[in-house]
Amino acid sequence: MKKVKIAVLVSGGGTNLQALIDAQNSGVITSGKIVCVISSKPGAYALTRAENAGIDAYTVFKKECKDHSEFEEKIEKILIKKGAELIILAGFMSILSADFTKKHENRIINVHPALIPSFCGAGYYGLKVHEAALGYGVKVTGATVHFVNEIPDGGKIIMQKAVRVHDNDTPEKLQKRVMKQAEWKILPASAELVCKKIISGEV
């Protein structure tokens, strides 16, 4: 059976990458296979997770590239070499250019730790998203998986899951709950859904 070749782009701890690896091992993901992990930061723990799972891991250090295009060209080279057909952004801390996203239309997905269109767009990343949600006083937040286009967090929504905000929450506590209850579930589920759609020619 055909499996879509997946590249996972990371910058940090890689718990979402781990959720994808676990989903592949447990049979939640059957229509795709992770062929490589690319980190924008050297030493990111996500790289160790990839190596432990026997997945080829690469670093493209943004700071060592002369500009953003060189950074994207280096990533592109790896994607071509590995034959990647779907790119999953899992805690990848760089915004991809319109050139790059257009070239990979409907072939890049991202997980955002809020219910888009709330608390999203440029500047909303990591703990800042949860600080903003708590600051606003929302009682429900969550996570969104969406296709990536030239607008940060602006592509078509694939899946969302709501998570309750507690009275005594801190950004850190909320971040953990959103990851556990939403991100680690809907990212693998969306990966499988999109792989199926790629195979059937629906996207």
Ligand code: GRF
């Ligand atoms: C997650 O909250 C993800 O939504 C985001 O950055 C965090 C990455 O965590 N945009 P990890 O590297 O997957 O552990």
